[in-house]
Each structure stands twice: as structure tokens, then as C-alpha cells.
Amino acid sequence: MLRAHSLASSNPAMGEVLSLFNSIRARGLRPDRFSFVAALKSCSRAAALHPGRTIHGCLLRSGFELSLNPSNTLIAFYCACGVIGHAEQLFDEMCQRRDAVSFSALMGGYLRDSRREEVVELYREMRRGGFVMTPSVIVCALTSSGCDSISISVGELLHGYCIKTGFSLELNVATSTMMMYGKHGRMVSARCVFEAMPLRDVVMWNCIIDGYAKCGLIEESLALLQQMRAEGLKVNAATLAGLLSACASSGAFLVGRHTHRYIEEEGLELDAILGTALIDMYSKCGYMDMAAHIFDRIPVRDVKSWTAMIMGFGINGNAKAAVELFREMEEMGMRPNEVTFLAVLNACSHAGLVVSGKEYLEKMVIGYDFSPRIEHYGCVVDLLGRAGLLEEAYELIMSLPIQRDSTAWRALLSACRVYGNIEIGEIAQQSLVALGDQHPTDSILLSNTYAMAGKQVDTLLVTDLQVVKMKKEAGCSSIETNN
Template sequence: MSTGEAQWKHRQACCSLMHPQRVFTIRMRLSFNFFLNKSHPSTDGRISHAVTYMHDTCRLFNHTASYKKYDAFSWNVMIREHANSNSEEKEALALTIYSQMQQNGIHADKYTFPFVLKVCANLSALQKGKQIHNHVIRRGFQRDIYVGNSLVSMYAKCRKVEVARQVFDRISQKDVVSWNAMIIGYVQCGIPEETLVFFHQMYLDGEGVLPDQGSFVSVLQACTDLLRGKWIHKCVICAGLEADVFVGNSLVDMYSKCGNIKNARHVFDKMPSRNVVSWNSMIAGYTQNGYLNEALKLFCQMQTQGEGIKTDLVTLASVIPACAQLASLQIGEWMHGYVIKSGFLSDIVVGNCLIDVYTKCRHVESARQLFGNMPKKNVISWSALIAGYVQIGKASETLALFNQMQVLDMKPDAVTMLNMLSACTHLSALQQGKSLHAYIISSGYESEVFVANALIDMYAKCGSLELACLFFTKMSNRDLVSWNSMIAGYGMHGQGKNAVAHFCQLQQSSIKPNDVTFLCVLSACTHAGMVNEGWEYFYCMKQQYGITPKLEHYACMVDLLGRAGHLDEAVRFINNMPLEPGASVWGALLGACRIYSNITLGECAAERLFELEPENAGLYVLLSNIYAAAGRWDGVAKMRTIMKNSGLKKTPGCSFIEVKNKIHAFLVEDRSHPESEKIYATLQSLAVKMKAAGYVPNTSLLLQEME
């Protein structure tokens, strides 16, 4: 037995003969002295024995009837034990012990306050922290650097950064911990500008204090400006910390957030050692900046060259979204297999990411199967699956899934509501949309601008322009999407003048229109036949706002001219386009040729379309109807033959009607509905009444059946 261990045993035996309160104090001192005893052969052994002994002593403290004879050291040890427990329950108990210490007349010292203030910071117990701050002042420790740093940290973590700054300014001799506590406070409160200004002050006039690893890691979190980021990078090099793995990781993350993926990769490649955070930061940087293939390549490289570093949940949460954005089912299935082999399939975050992959690949059945096998689901799981059904146009399934979600008492979030409103818009389900609106109000999501914009769009597309206008008027915070949605709503209802008036109101506001705004205005002019106004706004884009027209704007102008019967002008416009005309442009011209039965021009437009979209059956049907309207049955037969030989079939149209909160879908000549006999009888009765009233249908635009 070593000398240190012999002394330890001897003192333990002596303790058994003393008063419990005295035993407690001696045991506490003994545990810490033994921890520092250099004669013990193993540092790990000293820690293990001391910690075990201290836990036993804590139990002695808790079972002793009277605390009055304990000194400040004993109380401090107990408070420290609970403050460092990483358990909210035990941390709260540290504050209780502190209160008992005060009640027993034991004065807190400079070793007490840092631990109780740490607990207040962790628990966001601002009022208790203020009370302890008063105790600090009364005891005269407000200028102590350790207590002062703890106060700064407490106020900063409780989001009272102004008070934290006042305390910081009163610290007479600041150290790097003081400055770092303040920087972290600014970062946590989401004040990046103040963070950078404060760091600049520290670097240039920090009273001899130089930034350390923690300073750079914290300030880089707040930096989203590339020029400032490069300056901080230079400061890192001057401080000799460019080889530090934590600082390197922060630099990779900073450059990625600033969109400079080249510099991020340069820092990553130059790092002498990397950990899993290094790889995760670089993969996430590639994904966030749209370098999806590079993200997957680096992930594969991590498996083979990662120096024994294992994939974790953050790695998967960074790389799986890249698979989703690539919308490649093969890659998605490969990643799914990797997740299974790695044992991460049961994690809810990974499961949600994989659902998103399958829905982006339009493979919703696989997403549904994965969803059904997940041991735990959250609102993100439901929202991801609902979004998948919305994406492939299965709005009825979306509504059913939402109802199932409510039955299981899973509260939807704002993203869920956004997807549900899209489903109602697709189905033109006004009553369902109104019910969702009521739910949105009761859930407090109406204040979310993107939800409010979806409501405007839903009401307008479901035929209730009045409700869309009313809701838009009541919105307290509008963004550009709000204005665009309203302008588009007026346009689709043929109210071109109101759309233009709304655009003029937008011009008078502080919000600048974008290319989507002008697309909405031009579309409104098209539906209202406002040719002169359309030309005016088309030129206004470039001349007044510097927005270069895109292919969609040119297609809109061709549609405007074509619908108004200015076919020759539309052709000249196409010939003078600086862009290569796409399918949307020629499609607009072909649609105008159908309206005005211009076979020659229609054949020319169709020929270009067949080159661009040879698999689009609708084009053959459209040209066939142009032939039919002109009595060119040979042309109709030719189109039939081409479609038959190519195996093309036009997707049948589908109509939706909402009756008593239930959605009914109908295809052409559909008799699958249980009430189909009554429906067709009613339609026949209406046709008879319309004919009796003198109505003569215009059959010139009637589409011919193409089998």
C-alpha cells in the first residue's frame, strides 16, 4: 500500500469517531486533497476514488439533521456537486442548497457565486440570478473577475445582453473569459452586428487581452459577411490558431454560410487534423450551396479516407438532403440501405430526411411504407409525407392523412398548414380551406407571413376573390409574395384593371417588384385583353427596374398578343427574341392559332413543339382540333395515326367538386360515382332547359376525341 493510500485509510478511520458535521467537512477536504495527491500512481485513479468518496459524503450531508456547523467550504462543495450534474433537477437543488446556506447564516464567498450563477444561466432563472447579483453587491464581490464573468454569462444566457454589457464594463481587470462571455451573449441573442463590432474592439483595444480559440469559434458563428470573415481568418493566422481543429471547423462553416465554398474547401484541405465535425461542416456546406454531387462524393470519401472517423447523425442529416434535392431514386435507395447498415434507421431525424428523399423522387408509396415503420414520429414526419402527396397531386390523400393526424392528437405546425392549403387549392375545396383557416387562427399561425400568403392564394384560386382581398387588407405584415398573390388572383379572375391598380400601390410602397411580380401583371393583362398595358409593363421591367425578361415573360407576351388576335405581331415578337423560343412560347402561339383557326401558322408552331416535346400528347390533340375546326379531316386522321403509332395517350382531364365538406372527382364520361345515374339525369335535364332557353353552344372550340 502506498503512503498516500495509507494516509487516506487512516483519516477515514479517524472520521468515524467525530461529530457528523465535522466528519462532513473533513471528508470533503480529504476528497479534494487526495485528488491532488501526486503520490497516487494514477491520475484517473485519484479522480475515481475522490469522486466516489465525494458522492458518499454528499449523501452524509443530505441525511444530517443540522447544517449550522458546516463552513462555507462544505456548502460550496455541495453546491458545486449539484451545479455540475448536467441534470436540471439537481441543478435546481443547487439553488435550494444555496438558499439553505443563506438561512443558516453562512456567507457566500467568491467560490460560491460562480456556481449558483452558472445554474441560473443554465435554467434561465433570471429573477433568481438578479437576487444573487444583489447578494454579490452586498458581499462586495462585484469587481471580482470570476464572479463578474459569471454574472456576464448569466445575463447573456438569459437574453439580457444590455445588462451583461453593464456588468462587463464594471469589471476592473478583464480577462479573455470576460470578453468571450460577452461575445457568446451577443451570438446567442442573435445580434451578429454587435458581435462583430465587439470582437473588433477586443482585437484592437482589448486591454492586452488577445482572442483565443473560444473567441474565434464564437465570433465566426455570427459572421455571414465574406469580407469580415476573411479579416477574422487573417486574425486567426496572426494568432497562430489556423491549425486548431475547432477554429478550422468554424472557418469552414463561416465560408459555407457566406457562399464561398471554394475557400471552405481550401480550409478543410489544409487542416492538419480533422474530426467528425470537420467532415460534417464541409458536407453541409456543399449541400446548402447546391453542390449536391460534391456533397455525396465527400461523404463517400469520408467512409474511405476519414482516418477512422465514423458517420454520426449530423453527417446523415447533412448528406441525405443532398440526395433529396438530386431527386434520384437510385441514390436515395442506396442511402436508405446505408442508413440501415449503420443502425441509424430508428432515429426520427434520419427517418424524416429519408421520407423527404422519397417524396422528392415522387415515390410516395415508399415514403408511406417508411413512415409506417418508424417507431416514433413527430410533426415533421407527418408534414414531410403530406408534402409528398401534395407534390404528386394526390390532394384527397393529403386531406385524409391530415384527418388521421388530428385523430392521433398530433398538432400540425405552420409547414403542415401550408401544405394543406396547397391541397385545398388543388382541389378548389373552398369549404375545407375555410375550415383550415379557422384552425390556423386558433393555432396562432395566421401571423406567419408564408401561411397568410398561402391563404390569399387559396381563396383566389378557389373562386373567392372577395375573401382573398379582405384577408390581404387585414394583413399587418406583407411581403412581396403577398402582393404577387393578390395581383395573380385579380388576373385569374379577369380583373386586369384591379391587378394593375394593385401593382401601382406596390410601386408606391417600400417593396420592390421582382420578375414574378411582372409575370403576374402580364398574365393579368393577357386575361383582360389589355395589350397596350402589357407592352408598357414589359418594357418597364428592364428600363425602370433593371429586370431582364425571362422566357416566361416572352411566352406571356406571345399569349397576350395571340389572344388579342395580333398573330402577325406575335410572330415578329418571337423572331426578335434575344432568347431561343421554348415550348411555352410556341405553345402560346399554337393556342392562339386554335382560337383564330390559323392552320398555316398553327402547323409551324406545332412543328417546333414536336421537336421540343415529342412525347406531349396534348400538342397532337390541339393541332388535331385546329384541323377539325377548319374541316381538315385528313389532318385529324394524320394526328390520330401519329399518336397511335407512337403509343401516345392524352391524360384525361379531372374535375373536382366539393359538397358538404366532401371532395368528389370526375373524369370524362366517368360513371364510377355511386350517384352517377342521378348526376347524368340532372345534366340531361339541364341541357334540355338550356336549349329551351335559346342557348346555342359554340362547338368551334370543342376538343375532338383522340383515342
Template sequence: MAALTTYPPSPAKPITAITTISEFPRNPKTLILQQSRNARDLNQIHAHLIKTRLVHSPAVMENLLESAVILLPNTMGYANSIFRHIDEPDSSAYNVMIRGLIYKKSDHDAIVLFKKMRENSVRPDEFTFPSILKACSRLGALHEGEQIHAQIMKCGFSSNGFIQNTLIHMYARCGELEVARHVFDGISQKDVCTWNSMLAGYAKNENWEEVVKLFREMKKSGTGFDEVTMISVLTACGRLSDLELGQWISEYIEANGLKGNLALITSLIDMYAKCGQVDTARGLFNQMDQRDVIAWSAMISGYSQANRCREALDLFHEMQKTNVEPNEVTMVSVLYSCSVLGALETGKWVHFYIKKKKMKLTVTLGTALVDFYAKCGSIDGSIEVFNKMPLTNVFSWTALIHGLACNGQGKMALEYFQEMREKNIHPNDVTFIGVLSACSHAGLVNEGRKIFNSMSRDFSIEPRIEHYGCMVDILGRAGLIEEAYEFIMNMPTQPNSVVWRTLLASCRAHKNVKIGVESFKQIIMSEPAHSGDYILLSNIYASGGRLEDALRVRNQMKEKGIRKAPGCSLIELDGEIYEFFAEDNICPYSKEVYSATEDMMRQIKSAGYVANVADARLDAEEDDKEASVSHHSEKLAIAFGLIRTPPGTTIRISKNLRVCTDCHNATKIISKVFKREIVVRDRNRFHHFKEGSCSCNDYW
């Protein structure tokens, strides 16, 4: 037994008072904890117990065991050595060890010890089962949980409220919601903890409708509810956009003076943000005396989900000035905002921060990075992150395939799709949208047909309207306009305006007036045509030599008051986002920008550029049309990028509309004249301009 004294007292020092204790109280736990501050103190007490033969007292040893668990938080080694030397440990000793293992997240070891307990014929008590069920919950160990449930019944604890609550939690955590509800319904006297366990189970499985439904039942039953209840219900209200119930809870919180509860107010912020009430959420956020990372993340996420991405990044910069470190949720929201704004440099800084802080590259965070790089036109960055992810799922593969397709790397996207199948990762319906888009960009018509047909045949995925639209794009891009039209007419579902608009764009590219006119008619039968539809039709007429019809369509736009949405282009320089609108002359640097634009236009004219005045705004006078097209937002942003970045630097632009023909032609020449790679993300796809050509092969 002397070997247990890991830290023996030095013979040169007097023995402390602890070792002279001759008698322990009946419950020595308090004394042990009061006298022990570290492992050395605990060793001295243990030595005293050996000398006084109190090691044979189960109560004393159980308290020493519990003290070892509490005082040595990083290891169970000493506690194990004590436990092994207890002659016949009872359920209390086993309970201490099981709780200690669970506290240290050694859930598997806890279950193994519980099995040993049963093998040694030690009967579990009412305190054993909640602990071991918690271990099963964490591990998702349903089979073991079911066996423990059977033992609970045999031991006569099936009516114990605490055990029933942990059973509900275990089954829900393992995805067995029906069984959890069966246990819940079998409880005659339900307290608030019982209701909370079932609500948390539904919330954990994202069954938000049932959370709200159960809460209404809870209210009818007359059972009071607490902050834990409201947090679950507010989360459900946010996911369901149930603003009415969310506001009712908000008023309850106000009336009952609960606004000091940080977790509750954070849930309220999240609910308002997800219900589209972002300014209300920000008002609550500003009133908080203290904000933890969850509160910051909820507000940043709220801005991101509302596509108020500049405000999301501004708030993130505010967060950086505090001592609150961002977590994975924060980073995912910030990366999304960066991807929407095309803020590559800011997103790169976020990636650097993730690596610097050694944050785990989870599937969620890794997928967000893959998506961010792809949406900023840096497909090499996407591939690099994807290849470094320790674990990937269908969403990670889908993000990469989509990114490759949108960036004009159709063949590579199909290669990754093939690799995905070889790894037995089952694609989902969104994956196929990316794969079919890749076929479209790569001009792989036959491959596209095969993949479309394989969806239902090989993967049991019925094509949605988006997949039919992709097939129309594949056929139309390849010039198979008549086949695309027949494909639409034979669709099993009613084609929507997006499908017809896809065909209309193909008719513009391939100058098919007849089907273009029919496509336009179909669009206006289902919804009012927008400016882009009229412009496409006008361009189709013009390309077919029917200039009068082209002018008539333009005049119709004027008569109906249909205005083209103002073009807006963004460029990020040194971490700051600059915004340009077509023919905007009120920005603080407009003089500098317009001077640079005029110089840029002069140089590309010398290289053969001729303005396409058909893309000028409708109300522009004939003499002003060339000036109008030269002041489109992407030209202003590109000119700004040319004068604000070193020679050879890639210029990256994000635009809210489809790139017009004139800007596309001009940007090709700019890339050649100024020896720059220019990446433009428009409403539909990426255009990588380099040395006078574009990755879209002049079809967009």
C-alpha cells in the same frame, strides 16, 4: 460592494449555513452549484465571498460568474454586475461572459465584449475563439469573422481542430464557401467533425452536388461517419433525387441498428418522399415509436410534393389528434395542399390557427398564404395577407401578381408590379410570366410588348420559352392571329408544343381555320397530340362552317383510340372534399346529385340555355349527347353545391381540365338564375361567374 446583495437575508431569520462557510475548495464551482438553487442562494454566497474577501480570487469569482449565467437564464444583469467588479478579468472570465451572451442569443453584445477584451489587452485563448466565431456565424458578420481569423493566426491557434471547424462553419454560414473549403483543405488531420462542418456548410448553402461529392471523398479517405454526416447527405439525396445513395445509407442505418435515432429516421423519411418513394416513407413513418413535429412535417410535405394532397390533409388531421403542435413547415405544406384541392375552408382554418397561436408571419408563411388564397379564387384574401406581411420579397410580390392575373384582375396586377418597381424590388423571370399574363387578361397589348422588351433591356433577364408563350397569348387573345404567328416564326428559340397550343386556342376563339390547322400540324410534329388538341381543331372547323372536317377530326380520335381524359371536379363543403367525375353514378350520393342536376338543367333551359352537343363524349349516341354534356363533372359539383349550401353562398369548384364551351355557357346562366357567384378553377385559370357573365370575358 453591499449593493450587490440584491436579495439580502431577512434579519428575522437565522443566517443559513452557506454564510458560515469559512473556506472554499480550490475549485468552488461544484460547491456553488450544489448549494445554489435560485438568485437568493447565489446572493448569500456572494455576500459570504465579500465578507471573507474571496472576491479577490479570480478562480472563485469566475465560478460565481458562471453560476450566475447558469442559474439566471433569462437575464445577464447579475452576471454583468459580478463581471464589472472583477478588478482585472482574465480570458476565462471573458469566456464565461461571451458564452453566456451567446447562449442568450445576444450575439452582437458578445462581439462588442470581445472587442473590449482586446482593447484591454487580454489575450484570447483556445476557448474564446470558437464562441466568438459562433456569434459571427449567427449574425453573418463576415468582416468581424475575418478579423478574428487573423487574430487566430497571430495567437498561434490556426492548427486547433475545434477552432478550424468553427472557422469552416462561420465562412460557410456567411456564404463564403470557397474560403471555407480552403480552410478545410488546409487541415492535414481531418476528423469526422471537420468533415461534418464542411458538409453542413454546403448543405446550408443548398449546394447539394458538393455535399454528395464530399461525402464520397470522405468515404474514400477512410474517415468514419456518424448520424450528423448522414443527415446532411440524406437531405442532399432528397434534393437531388439520388435514390441510389439514399438507399445505401438506409441499408447502413438498418445494418448498424440506428433506426432508433429520431432525427436520422426523419431525414430518411424526407429523402424517400422527395425521391418519389412516398409509400416507403410512410412505412418508415408508421414504424416510429415517437414522432416529433419535424417527422410529421416531413411526411405531410412528402405527400404535398407528390401531389397526393388529400393524403397530406388526412395526415394533418391525424397530427391534430396528437399533442404535437404544427410549425411553419407543416403549415406551408398544408396550405399548398389546400391550394391544389381548392380547399378554402380548411386553409382558412389554418390561417386562423396561425393567428391564434401567434405564429410569426414570415416571408415564407405569408407567401404561402397569399398563394393559397389566390389559388382558391379568394383574391381579396391574398391582398389582405400581403398587406399585413411585415416583410416581403420578390417571391411574395410574384405570388400576388400571379394570383391577380389568374383571377382576371390584370390591371390591378400591373399596378402592384409598378409598386414593386417603385420599392426597388428586382423582379425575376417568374414575376414576368405573371405580369405578361396580366397583360393578356386585361387586353393590354402595347403594355405587354413594352414589358416583354424591357426584360432583357432593363432587367438583364433573357426571355424563356414561357415568356414567348405569354406574348403569343397576348396577341392571340386580342385577335392578332397573324402577328402571333409571325412572332412564333421569328422566335430565336425553337417553339415548343405549348406555344403552338396557345396559338391553336386563339384560333378557336377567333375562328381562324388556316392558322389553326397549321398550329395543329406543328404540335404533332413535336409530340403526339392529346385529346384537347383534337377537340380544339374540331371546334375551329365547326366554327368556320366546315362540319365535315370537324367530324373527320373526331373520327380520327376514335380510330387512334385517343380518349378525352375524364373530367374531375372538386368541391369543399364543411371542411370535407367531394370529388365528381363526368357521368359518374357510383358515388354514395349519386342519386341526390343527378336529381339536383336535372332540376338545375331544367331551370337554366327555361332561361335560354341550349346544350352544345359538340362537347359530348365521342362515343355517345346522338340521342344521348345532350344528357352526356349535362353530366360533366363541374355541373354535378355545382348542382351538389346548390343543394348543400345556403342561398347566396359562393360555390367554388376545382377542375382538372379546361372548362368546355357548354359548361362555361351553362355556368354563366346558372349564376344568374340561382343568384350565386360561382368560382371555377380549371387547368388554365380562374373563372368568376356572376350575374350571367364571366371574368374571362368568354376567352379561355
């Protein structure tokens, strides 16, 4: 009975488990190891730290030796509750009694805590100790792969091991391998893993489509989406949102529109996730009418939906609509976040709304108790610079913790070029040099500042350009064609 309740993940089920466990003790009966393990597993699924600690204490007081199964369950419990230190202590105490499950449990905790290096190190320790690898351990190690050359090497070794042992044909292992390769931009390798699988589930299809989208390979994502649909499978909302985000970044409007049509044909609910992704795609492709249409159709909007729409108005030059929508958002009782303020500050900056921009920065601090980040102050610096208030922009930089932010100094330097302010322009350029964040355009901007002021370029500046021999990287653009 206790074990059956422990298999459920709901809080009511956990309550039943604890009630049964306490009933056993209240009747003077002694819980066995299986009862302790079942109760701990239930607490683990619900991440119920306090009841689990109580059961841990009862286990120690009961006189039971912490054998392998209870120890592994305790490690998994503390990892699930985020108390990694306790899990590590238990793991260390099991020095001579560990098995693959012990390693897998601690790996899972490290993975949830984003401690990827520790996961890889545990895997190496397993190999050195001659432990038999299990699919769950392989999945943890593959999922923990970072984005550096060492991580891809480890990932390739893991993949080779899986091929030798036959683990590569297990769905969860193959999907994790694809994710690892996709993270490194190795989509050819990911596709080989995908094609080698005799059976593919929805998760695997979503993984390969999402991988192509994140690498900017939009056409490949769309082709797989159509193939998946032909096989009678459905893409999940998160993958479609990722594909739409890639379309927004690359300006691939036709693919984005096709994805929207797919959403409608499949009858998928236009929730906040998909709705926000569509708003972002349409607004970044310049179709604000469609973005507004989607926004109006979202039944329950979250802060991200409002923010995406405000940002869309801002980047398309309609600051008035952005400000009005921010006001409407507040009236609806929706609390803006830091990104929302960044969006409305950007809109004010591009439209030259100095007073409004200052008011929003003040409201952010006083009204909502947010601490502005460098990006927020950078927007205000850009706003003041565009309006010709260069001294005020300079004073803002010097009075705040953004003196080491190259973006703010570069925005000020750009404004100095427009208004021909040599004095502040030189300070901005020298500050960029001191930060070690030189760019060819900085000296060009300062040179143009001299020209705008009608003065001869400083010979020292010309000498610096000749000595450093800076070269401006060639720009590139792309345009979508209907072919």
C-alpha cells in the same frame, strides 16, 4: 469570457468577442488556441468574412500549428461565409488529420451551396476511410439526397446504417430520414419512420404533415394535423402554408377551409406567409370574395400577397380588378417583381387587353429594369394571338430569344386554329417538330386550322400522323365531394 461571448449569434456579441480578442493582443498577451477558436466561431455564426480572415492570418503568424480543432473551425467558418474554395483547400491540407467533424463541416458548406453530389461523395469517402459516422454527418448526407434512383438507394443505405447503430432513434436523424423519403414520394416509408419514434417533437410532426401535403395526400395531412392538435402541439406557419398550397393545386376547398378554421381557432397571426397561402387557395378554388377578405385583413402585405391577389383576379376572369390592384400596389410604394408582371400579363391575355399588355411589358423593362423571361414573352404572344394579331405575334417570336420555346409556338398555333391562318400555323407546327417537342394536339390543331379556313387537310400532314401514330393521352379530372 471570450468563449461565453462566442456562443451568442448576434452581431453585438461578435463585436464583444473581437474587442476582447484585440485587447488580449494589444496588451502583449499571446492568444491561445482556444481564443482563436472562440473568435472564429463567433465570426462563423455572424458570417463575418473579413474579421474571420484577419483572425486566420493572426493564427498563422502566431506560429501555432494548425491542429485539428482550429482547422475544423476554419473549415466551418469559410463554409458559413460561402467561401467554399478556401474550406476545400484547408480540408485537402488536413489529409492525414481529418476526423468526422472535418467531413461534417465541409458537408454543411456543400449543402448550403446546393452541391448535393459532393456531399454524397464525401460520405462515401468517409466510409472508405473507415471513419466513425456521427449523427451530424448522417443528417447532412440524408438532407443532400436528390430525386434520382441513385439518391434513394444511398438514402436507404443510410437509413439501414442508422437502424444498426441506433442513430435512427435520434430526432434530427429520424426527421432527415422522413424528409428524404418524402422527397421521393415514399410516404409509406416516411410514415414507418414516424411511427417508430417513441418521442416526437413539433419539427417531426410538421415534417410528416408537409410531406403528405407535397405528395398531394391532403386527407392524410389533415388527419395528422388533427392528431397533432389533440396531443397539444401546434403546427408552424410554413407547414400550414404548404398544406394550403396543396389544397390550391388540387382544388380541395373543404380541406383548405378546415385549415383556415384551424388557423383562426389557434389564434395564429395572419402574416404575409399564411395570408398569401389562403389567398392562393381561395382564389384557385373560385372563392374570390374570401380571398379579398383575407387580403384586406393582412396587416403587413408583401409583394407575394399583392401578386397572389392579382393572379387570383386574373385566373377568375376579372382582368379589370387585376389591373386596378396592380395600379394600387404601385401607388402604395410596393415594388412589383417578375411574378407580379407575369400575373398581370396573364390577366391581360385572358381579357384581350392588348394595349395594356404591351404597356406592362414596356413598363417591366423601362420602368423597373427587369429582363423579361420566356414566360413573359409567351404571355404577350398568347395575348396577340387571342386578339388575332398573328403576324405581330410571329414577328415577336422571331425577334426575341424565345424561338426555342415550345409554349410560345404552341400558343401561336392555337390562335391560328381560331382564325384559320394556315400559313403561320404550318410554320408554328414545323417549328415544334424542329424543336423535337411534338405532341398529338399539335397536328390536330393544324388540321383544325385547315378546317376553319375551309380547306382540305394537307395529305402530307395526314401521312405524318399515320406514320408517327401519335396518340392523345386520356385526360382525367377530379371533383371534391362532401363525404
